[in-house]
Amino acid sequence: xxxxxxxGLLSWARPxxxxxxxxxxxxxxxxxxxxxxxxGKWEKKNRIVYPPQLPGEPxxxxxxxxxxxxxxxxxDKMWYLAKLIKGMSIDQALAQLEFSDKKGAKVIKEVLxxxxxxxxxxxxxxxxxxxxxAESLTGRGRxxxxxxxxxxxxxxxxxxxxxxxxxxxxxxxxxxxxPPRTGFxxxxxxxxxxxxxxxxxxx
Amino acid sequence: xxxxxxSPLPRLRALLQRCWGQLExxxxxxxxxxxxxxxxxxxxxxxxxxxxxxxxNASEGSTGVPGLxxxxxxxxxxxxxxxxxxxxxxxxxxxxxxxxxxxxxxxxECGNLKQKHVLCGxxxxxxxxxxxxxxxxxxxxEGGPFNAPTVETVVLYDGEKPTEKDEGKRIIERARKRxxxxxxx
Numbered sequence: 001x002x003x004x005x006x007x008g009l010l011s012w013a014r015p016x017x018x019x020x021x022x023x024x025x026x027x028x029x030x031x032x033x034x035x036x037x038x039x040g041k042w043e044k045k046n047r048i049v050y051p052p053q054l055p056g057e058p059x060x061x062x063x064x065x066x067x068x069x070x071x072x073x074x075x076d077k078m079w080y081l082a083k084l085i086k087g088m089s090i091d092q093a094l095a096q097l098e099f100s101d102k103k104g105a106k107v108i109k110e111v112l113x114x115x116x117x118x119x120x121x122x123x124x125x126x127x128x129x130x131x132x133x134a135e136s137l138t139g140r141g142r143x144x145x146x147x148x149x150x151x152x153x154x155x156x157x158x159x160x161x162x163x164x165x166x167x168x169x170x171x172x173x174x175x176x177x178x179p180p181r182t183g184f185x186x187x188x189x190x191x192x193x194x195x196x197x198x199x200x201x202x203x
Numbered sequence: 204x205x206x207x208x209x210s211p212l213p214r215l216r217a218l219l220q221r222c223w224g225q226l227e228x229x230x231x232x233x234x235x236x237x238x239x240x241x242x243x244x245x246x247x248x249x250x251x252x253x254x255x256x257x258x259x260n261a262s263e264g265s266t267g268v269p270g271l272x273x274x275x276x277x278x279x280x281x282x283x284x285x286x287x288x289x290x291x292x293x294x295x296x297x298x299x300x301x302x303x304x305x306x307x308x309x310x311x312e313c314g315n316l317k318q319k320h321v322l323c324g325x326x327x328x329x330x331x332x333x334x335x336x337x338x339x340x341x342x343x344x345e346g347g348p349f350n351a352p353t354v355e356t357v358v359l360y361d362g363e364k365p366t367e368k369d370e371g372k373r374i375i376e377r378a379r380k381r382x383x384x385x386x387x388x
Binding site: 076080081083084095096098099100102154155 | 214218294299300301303304307316318
């Protein structure tokens, strides 16, 4: 029993148990972010809560923000895929990505499916097909420099690039595409500018 | 996995020092030091019209073919840095963007998406899995390589009897219900 008491004492005195979440008192409300690094700005956008809408206001469409960090792909190459699916409905985007030959297409498809599921489960979206992609962006991840060997003992420094991908889904059908600006529109705007000129520094 | 990362600075410095040394010793005569070229007459003298050496020089001068070392001066090199606006215009040109695919349809069998000129991926995977199991049964029956019989093969599922058309054919049994897509003759 003496050995058991000593073992019990030692188990209480284990240092890693104290430093479990960075605080000595497990019941305190102090959060030290040792495990989750920094919560990015895009992830925080899902946390905003609007005040309840008044009865007469039009219904505010649901917005879902999702992202994936440190994807092993180049941000410039990922940008082409992000540009492809900007403004499409989610079904059309998934169809295009499924038959695209790019490496990033698989990653973006997973992100979109995750976001769709999140929307239905947590963000009170009724129909999972009634979503469209309002924004889709890429960002630069952490680059790492490595040595690339050439012939004759020469070497170069290559950078292994990673990227982030951000997407914002909004409930509702996709907005109609903008008609291209014609020469007539440009001329009208020019005339409007000329007409809105006023005299300055005069009486 | 051991990744060797060595700092490139001392090697680069050594390389640059080597190149600089070569330049100073005149091993790259094509690169001039900003002064006038070393040849050219400093003094005009009345002499014979063509020196014995002059014929070769004249012929070389008239053809104007530079040697390998002088041609370094005439290699193509960018004159100015390409600005980010110019780069963007090139990278975002419509011919560089990914085209929208208009040949995507819905498979009538399973409901997944498929391209018009390609078999449905899901249905193909289904058939592939079943074919693999049939092949395993065949392998078990044959026992080894080079034992393929000279007759046709018929696959029968649960509760199916060989008909009179299947006389003399090799029969492979599969212990499951016949799949709907595998039509029996």
